[in-house]
Amino acid sequence: MDMKISLSSRGLMTAINPPQEGDPPLQDQIKYGALYYIRHHLHPDLKSEYLMDENPHDLWNSLKERYEQQKAVILPDAQREWSNIRLQDFKSIGEYNHAVHKICSRLLFCDKAPTDAEKIEKTLSTMLPAHRVLQQQYRARNYQHYSELIHTLLQAEKHDELLLKNHHQRPTGTAPLPEVNSNVQNTKRFDSNKRRPKNFKGKNNHIKKQKFHRNNKGKSIFNNKDKSDICRKCGCYSHTTKKCHTPKHLVDLYLKSVGRSRPTQGKRFEAHFNLQSDTTRTTSCSQNVHPELNNDITLKEQEDLEGMDNMLVDFASNDLFGDFD
Incomplete structure (x- = not known):
């Protein structure tokens, strides 16, 4: 040729x-x-x-x-390949179409080329059993040319590939969830279709400041802070020891973990209080001085309860306070 x-x-x-x-x-x-x-x-x-x-x-x-003489050699092999070719043996319609054209060209050289009706019947009868509904639909269209059927099959294959790609990109049930710390507000001060001005300072700006301060809490910024600024009670860097509002039980746990104990504080005395060893009752102060605690278990002497008899009052009488006399 x-x-x-x-x-x-x-x-x-x-x-x-x-x-x-x-x-x-x-x-x-x-x-x-x-x-x-x-x-x-x-x-x-x-x-x-x-x-x-x-x-x-x-x-x-x-x-x-x-x-x-090559026609007599090529014809039997080409006829065997044509009888054994199946659409379900190929991964794509393009590979099947290429194999069909290759076999048909050899049959055409031997003057035994199949017609379009035979090609269409070969394609529809060798589809997968799962595509029996599609096979009935294609037969109902009554294709007259093999090229029209291949064009329809190629178009359907491309749509299926696009559908699978979209599914693998985000499978069912993997939609992104909202953030845990997201704050949704329904404000009517501004229309949702209108754009807010650039210099607007409202709740959003206040929320951003709050988030900025919250992110500085904890021990995640240990390397960026000086150890002299650490709180002696809870170990945080976001506040000083005087401004610590950590609960007492958490403070005790932190001090126990670092090997320190919480200092015991008694009642505070006045600035000019002079503590003396005099045990007389004439000593005056704003608060009574408690004796030092010790582990000795001693019983107090039994007080004279004879003077308590005069304190008993007859509650049955009408003169409770004794002021009617």
Whole structure:
């Protein structure tokens, strides 16, 4: 076929056609021009075999007789491949279509090319059993050309691939959840369709400041702070010891973890209080001084309860306080 196309495009086809009665003899330019292009398409081994042939017509007939026998060799193999080809054996419609065209070209060389109806029936009858509904739909459309059916199958395959890509990109049930610390407010001061001014300072600005201060809490910024600023009660860097409002039980746990104990504080005395060892009752102060605690268990002497008799009051009488007399 390549030789025929090449010779016909250059007007040298008369060199390989059988001569007719009354035709003028071939010119040497046409004769050797056709011989040059025929030998150009031959294998190097064939060139050496037909080296002495100078007539293009005789060379063409010799090659034709030699390779016409290939039809008898190619036809059985091509028919076997056509009978065994299945659409379900291929991963894509494009691969199946390429294999069909390759087999049909070999059958066409042997003059046994299948028709469009046979190609359509071969395609629809070899689909997967799971696609039986699609098979019925394609049969109902009654395609007349094999190319129309392949175009429809390729289009459906591309849509399925796009659907699978979208599913794998975000499977079902993996929608992003809202943030834990998100704060949603419904304010009517501004319309949702209108854009707020750039210099607006409202609740959003206040919320951002609060978030900024909250993020500084805890021990996540240990390396960015000086150890002299640590709170002696809870160990935080966001406040000083005087401004610590941590609950007492958390303070005790922190001090226990670092190996320190909470200092015991008693009642505070006045600034000018002078503590003396005098045990007389004449000593005056704003608060009674408690004796020091010790582990000795001693019983107090029994107080004289005789003076308590005068304190008993007859509650049955009407004169509770004794002021009616």
